[in-house]
Amino acid sequence: MMRKYFIMGILMCIFGLASGGRATAQTEGLLGEYYGTVNMTELRATRIDSQVFFDWQNGSPLSGLGMDYFSICWTGFVTPVESGIYTFYLTSDDGVRLWLDETMVVNQWKGQSPTEYSASLTLEAGQPCPIRIDYYENTGGAVIKLEWEGPGQTRSAIAAEYLTPGAGIGDRLLYWHRNPHNLHYYKMIGPMTWAAGKAQAEAMGGYLTTINDAAEGQWLAELFRPVSDAAFIGANDIAEEGTWVWDQTGETFWNGLADGTPVPGFYTNWNSGEPNDSSDEDVATIYLTSGLWNDLNVARERYCIVESDIGQLNYDGPSPARTTLQLEDAYEVTVTPRQPVGVVQYQWYKDNTPISGGTLAKLIVFQVSYEDAGLYTCQITDETPATVRTRAAELIVVKKLPALSVTGLACLATLLAVTAAMRKRA
Known part of the structure; x- marks a missing residue:
């Protein structure tokens, strides 16, 4: 008997056009990714916001998101009509970070009442400039407002016509993330021990990350900083005390303790006084707040950063x-x-x-x-x-799905009513 399989992707597009639905994506505004935690995990919804200019007070940004303990990432491009120096203003309650042209210019990831920050940048007319905003709400009021002023532009919220949505970043724990500089893929897992992280990384087709330069370290810190303050990397001196190697290659990059020496040609970024082996510390972490490294005992549990040289979906x-x-x-x-x-x-x-x-x-x-x-x-x-x-x-x-009786339908209606009432109280 011929199986009746059918793929609806093309027909869905046709029906969307015929019914007057939007067949093309919105082209003005910034892409907002709305998360159910303060650390950019548990992605709940994505939408195009025509402006980033919100005062939710004690309310929720959207259905399915609580009034407190959420975070949002906006990505896209801002394109001015005149060249010159532009000042960007951010007012935030609570934490906020701002990137302009791939550079972090505001870093205030903390609880705070509505506070204003600013940064200036020279922009060229008609040239899109990448922009990204990370924001989290802890408790109480929730405010995030983006404004600008520049040539021919008085201070105001950035209108949608100057904004273009980006591709987004995605859940910091659930997804692989592609580094545009080296084209490798990275994912955070855990918390777990270094050995467990190594085993899971290999099972995923990757390895605990090898940090080859300052740009890679900074990219990792900025990406995963919302999740945790620190994470395991592939550096270790398990085989021989004081001989630090990268787990993926086995190459030695550092000899000795804090007063040791780097191997020529290798990048290192130890924190002051590290590594010190103070408690039999044979593996390394990266502080995601600063990008600096520290040695730690193998029995401790931390998040782990997995790297993959091959494409990941x-x-x-x-x-x-x-x-x-x-x-x-x-x-x-x-x-x-x-x-x-x-x-x-x-x-x-x-x-x-x-x-x-x-x-x-x-x-x-x-x-x-x-x-x-x-x-x-x-x-x-x-x-x-x-x-x-x-x-x-x-x-x-x-053969046949069971039908609900009149009594069953009445019970279902009562259950739905009780659930709705409880949500309102919450």
Whole structure:
């Protein structure tokens, strides 16, 4: 019997145009990534904000996000119409960081009442300048406002027409992150011991990071600083005390304690008085607040930074993760790659067998039968080249779904009403 698989990506675009839906992405404003924690993890939503000029007071920025303990990252570009020196103003309650043209110019990651900071930069007319804002809200009022002034521009919130959305950065713990300078991929895992981090990094196809220069160290610190103050790196002197090597290559880069010497050609960034081996400390951490290194005992637990030389793909889904359908219903399952490079290719599998025609992001099985029950995965490939096989989505097929009785419907309505009332009280 011919399987009734169909891919809806193209038809969805057509139907979107026919129904008057927006077929193209919004091109003005900044991309906002909204997280359910103060450290840029648990990504809850993304949206284009026409301006960054908010005073939520004691409210929430959006549905699904609490009034307190959240963070937001805005990325994109600002493009002036006249050349000259522009001053950017940030008013924040609580913590905030600002990057202009890939350089951090404001670093005030702390609890505070509404406080103003500023930085100036020379901009060229018509030339997009990268901009990024990291913000977190602790408790109490929540304020974040971005303004500018410059040639022909009085101080005001930056209008959407001068802003272009960026690609975003993504969850600092959930996703791999691509360093634009060396094109390597990095991910933070843990907390765990250095040995456990090493084993997990290797299982992921990577290694505990090797820091080759100041630019790499700074990039790592700025990216992962919201998550933790420190993280394990690949540096260690486990094999021979005082001979510090990088775990991935085994190359020696430092000899001795704090008064030791670097090996010519290798980068080091030890904190003052380090390494000191004060408590049998044989592995290294990077302070993400400063980029400096410190030695630590192998039994301690910290976050770990994993590095990969090969391409890595992030994705959401498959969604839904588990579905129960009755015979002859239609089954839909979708994957969404995050920040892929170039053209993306898909291949769906059922129970590890390739599905003919299953080559787009959404798979639909019309009129399911018992034979369609099983585990569905998707292999995603981009042009880095990187390939990932997703986790499995489960389809369960039954003869007929049980119908809710009148009593059951009444109980469900009561449960929903109680849940809504509790949310309002919260």
